Amino acid sequence: MLGPAEVRRLAEELGIRPTKKLGQNFVHDPNTVRKIVTAAHLTEDDIVLEVGPGLGSLTLALLPAAKQVVAVEIDPPLANRLPQTAREMDPENAEKLHVILKDAMKVTKQDLPVQPTAIVANLPYNVAVPVVLHLMKELPTLQKGLVMVQLEVADRMAAKPGSKIYGVPSVKLAWYAEAKKAGPVGRNVFWPAPNVDSGLVWFQRHESPLSTVDQDRLFKIVDAAFAQRRKTLRAALKGHVEDVDQLLQKAGIDPQQRGEQLSVIDFIRIAEV
Structure with a gap:
């Protein structure tokens, strides 16, 4: 030592x-x-x-x-x-x-x-x-x-x-x-x-990957969601993805939530949609 x-x-x-x-x-x-x-x-x-x-x-x-x-x-x-x-x-x-x-x-x-x-x-x-x-x-x-x-x-x-x-x-x-x-x-x-x-x-x-979703796509969504913490997901993701409200609805995510409320599984659901 x-x-x-x-x-x-x-x-x-x-x-x-x-x-x-x-x-x-x-x-x-x-x-x-x-x-x-x-x-x-x-x-x-x-x-x-x-x-x-x-x-x-x-x-x-x-x-x-x-x-x-x-x-x-x-x-x-x-x-x-x-x-x-x-x-x-x-x-x-x-x-x-x-x-x-x-x-x-x-x-x-x-x-x-x-x-x-x-x-x-x-x-x-x-x-x-x-x-x-x-x-x-x-x-x-x-x-x-x-x-x-x-x-x-x-x-x-x-x-x-x-x-x-x-x-x-x-x-x-x-x-x-x-x-x-x-x-x-x-x-x-x-x-x-x-x-x-x-x-x-x-x-x-993790014993097995959480998802087969493209990692780069997932991480871009995560970066956007936290770029301005006080913004809702609807506002944060606008300009980064098309039809934000429709996308979040399909993913089962409330567009009024903020990034800090979402788990990695929630972000994966958004990326998969």
Whole structure:
């Protein structure tokens, strides 16, 4: 495990100064990474995808718990150093690690040496939701995930219809998986400490797809419905679909409702019509 001293030593060795642009806040608390791995419900057969491993704090906790770990890192110095850190800190499990130098938003299944069954990651706050949605779409083998994100983002990802914070991230993640919050994470476990609190989100992919409806069409309707939250569906979807009232009537949806009142199944019914 990497404690505060080891994290700062590695950062100094690499000349790393954490940047806001890459969303770099390195975890230096061993208890926190143990908590994350426990909450991920991994089995010895799981192949874990970690996005943004950084200096390797979480990676070292994942290696003994999984069959293999695929770490996707965008920063070359960090990606190049990670295998050495694994060999130094956990030589017994170091061979389980695969490091991919790439932007997670551009990763496809062809980029990976093995196909992951779970994602466990401390995600940069500014791209957390897009990364999760991209990977769930591109990697159908991903069956579950546990991600650490900004607390406000965690709330939105796990929100249910009718909530004030229910919105686009809630619906789009619900298309792929059932999500729920898995606990808070304080600021003092990071270096440097962020200006916001963090939270854990657990999600499990649906056993079978909710619908065969075109995903792009569905997501466009969701985006339109939440573009101006105070508007009714009739007003929000006008200009995006033809014959709004007739369409919503066929879907069995009240045109006076707002997007925040609809479940992903409701949005699917609209898209199918």
